Amino acid sequence: MAVTSEHTYDDRRATDVDMGVTLAGVHFPNPVFTASGCAAAGRELNQFFDVADLGGVVTKSVMREPRTGRPTPRMAETPSGMLNSIGLQGPGIDAFLAKDLPWLDEHDARAVVSIAGSSVEEYALLARKLRGARGVALLEVNISCPNVEDRGQVFACHAGSAAEVIRAVRRETRVPVFAKLSPDVTDIVEIASAVVEAGANGLSMINTLLGMVIDTDTLRPVLAGLTGGLSGPAIRPVAVRAVWQVHAAMPKVPILGMGGIRTGLDALQFLAAGASAVSVGTTVFGDPGAPMRILDELRQALAERGHASVRDVVGLAHRPAVATITEDADPPGSPT
Numbered sequence: 037m038a039v040t041s042e043h044t045y046d047d048r049r050a051t052d053v054d055m056g057v058t059l060a061g062v063h064f065p066n067p068v069f070t071a072s073g074c075a076a077a078g079r080e081l082n083q084f085f086d087v088a089d090l091g092g093v094v095t096k097s098v099m100r101e102p103r104t105g106r107p108t109p110r111m112a113e114t115p116s117g118m119l120n121s122i123g124l125q126g127p128g129i130d131a132f133l134a135k136d137l138p139w140l141d142e143h144d145a146r147a148v149v150s151i152a153g154s155s156v157e158e159y160a161l162l163a164r165k166l167r168g169a170r171g172v173a174l175l176e177v178n179i180s181c182p183n184v185e186d187r188g189q190v191f192a193c194h195a196g197s198a199a200e201v202i203r204a205v206r207r208e209t210r211v212p213v214f215a216k217l218s219p220d221v222t223d224i225v226e227i228a229s230a231v232v233e234a235g236a237n238g239l240s241m242i243n244t245l246l247g248m249v250i251d252t253d254t255l256r257p258v259l260a261g262l263t264g265g266l267s268g269p270a271i272r273p274v275a276v277r278a279v280w281q282v283h284a285a286m287p288k289v290p291i292l293g294m295g296g297i298r299t300g301l302d303a304l305q306f307l308a309a310g311a312s313a314v315s316v317g318t319t320v321f322g323d324p325g326a327p328m329r330i331l332d333e334l335r336q337a338l339a340e341r342g343h344a345s346v347r348d349v350v351g352l353a354h355r356p357a358v359a360t361i362t363e364d365a366d367p368p369g370s371p372t
């Protein structure tokens with residue numbers, strides 16, 4: 037069957053495509069970032085390419101104290117994805133400020149600093165400690181953490197607690213704040229609206245999905261932590277759907293999209309769904325040079341489709357479909 041396209045394809049050269057993006061008033065030379073927890077603080081990646089060539093480096097979520105993370109085994113393979121229960125292993129905010137952030141600044145990287153806490157006050161304290169630190173382009177607030185003050189309920193799964201964290205962080209910083217959303221909710225638009233109302237300047241989405249793998253010999257969960265976060269290509273359609281829904285509800289709010297991006301065309305899906313930039317996570321473990329390859333592939337794909345700027349495709353998938361919809365067709369979102 038012939039497929040028609042509204043795009044005018046021309047012979048634009050990839051090098052002519054303007055890849056610059058602005059997120060909450062902060063300019064980035066291109067839309068390809070790392071994802072939190074998948075490239076530490078950028079040092080390891082710098083042996084494969086210059087970290088300054090990335091749109092931004094999103095650092096592993098940092099907490100107040102040094103942490104060793106969760107017990108092993110904390111990785112399990114899944115079809116087309118990975119299950120991890122690493123937890124928030126890291127050096128703590130003081131070491132991060134002393135070593136990691138200055139390293140990123142010296143290497144001209146644009147740091148998106150991810151913070152995580154187990155209480156609202158811990159998030160506020162982290163934002164306070166980062167106040168005035170050189171080289172912080174954005175703060176990404178990882179709210180997929182259990183709240184010790186509320187029976188371990190994950191902040192990101194409750195609009196009220198998610199908003200409380202963002203409000204507390206917002207009070208302590210002048211840097212734009214992105215709230216990182218979890219897909220493990222019934223209505224992601226409700227959580228997105230609550231955090232934007234509380235002062236988030238943008239949204240990062242999605243974090244991993246909660247999953248479990250059972251060892252069929254021991255008939256016990258493979259991970260010592262029992263459950264883990266599912267990431268990689270398996271979650272891409274969920275992530276694209278979430279970005280789509282949130283962009284439809286609040287098209288002016290910038291979104292950093294992520295979830296299973298492996299190629300430039302995967303990144304293009306996120307942009308068309310409404311993300312202004314993307315993070316590459318799990319792919320980097322098997323292919324450390326992937327962010328630069330994905331950037332090249334995206335630039336090429338935009339050129340082939342005749343776009344002069346990456347900004348032109350943001351949200352394009354929301355324009356009405358060309359296909360005729362019959363009157364008895366089910367509305368979007370109906371069960372199959």
Ligand SMILES: Cc1cc2nc3c(=O)[nH]c(=O)nc-3n(C[C@H](O)[C@H](O)[C@H](O)COP(=O)(O)O)c2cc1C
Nearest residue numbers: 071072073097178242243267268295296297317318
């Ligand atoms: C090993 C691992 C560690 C992660 N650590 C963090 C983290 O510290 N903070 C965070 O917000 N997200 C963390 N994530 C989630 C990723 O940033 C990303 O949201 C998710 O994996 C989906 O993207 P991907 O499929 O490209 O990996 C981690 C993911 C993985 C696989």
